[in-house]
Amino acid sequence: MPQTAPPFSELLANCQRSAVHLEMRDFYDDPDEAPRVAAWKAGHRPDPNDRASWWRPWLDMVSEAVSRGVVIRRARIVSEPVSEYTRYLYDGTFTNIAAGEQVRWLPRRNASDLALPGNDFWCFDDRLVRFGYFSGEGVYLGDEVDDRAEVVKLCASAFEAVWDRAIPHDRYRI
Template structure:
């Protein structure tokens, strides 16, 4: 995923109340994360007590935004058994939580009756939707943004339906 952090950071910094992120894929192209994924496959795990070694730009941004009272929630709909990428992602999600995000996981089988969009999205303050468009291999193609109230309402509903059933990160083990 190569949307620039600065442009996304501007969007997130403009949020006044809530930012929610729904992730629907079991794999994403690793791009510049390949070295971390390879190290993880060799047994390396992030040390929760060595905060300085974590990926700082995202965590700093989350801390900045949540410190001003913005609630950031992330829900991931995943297949079980989880893909290798999801297991990797789960292993470092504690960093998102430590930075101030709330994260939950929902097994795909528990989402069968939830109407979900075709694409991952961020919903900012319940009004601006940013869809993240990926190809079949999980490579980020582009983002599409809309302030259409119908799209925002549908995304909010999908997110809340997932969130209600999803398992908090601290209770979901892989």
């Protein structure tokens, strides 16, 4: 049964083997991220040699989980030509990879015959799904977790189908 999600940091800290994330939106309106997006629009790019300036505490959580043996994969389904926000994500993805994530991109036109859940999600250890809900304008509205076997199976299968078709970050060009 869906229920309110505990903090993401807790979900990742309790993860033992794998965490997969499927992103299906072309824009997210996150107030915490707005200053980084504005800086990017003004021409700022993260410095690969200045890890201390990268997105914290997210990258620290990822690095810690990966150091414990958790495999973290992120797949992004994107419209092409890509949105300005997707270009922003693309330019900063090297930080996710440096922290230990594996990232792939799937052009939306290549996902038409895939059965996908209606919302972005994280799936932890193939046992728990955390759905994220967003408004039409990309504003985060909340999340919930679901541990029903059929929901977990749907999300895990959908993620693997996307992952199999998606292009690794180092080969994807926008």
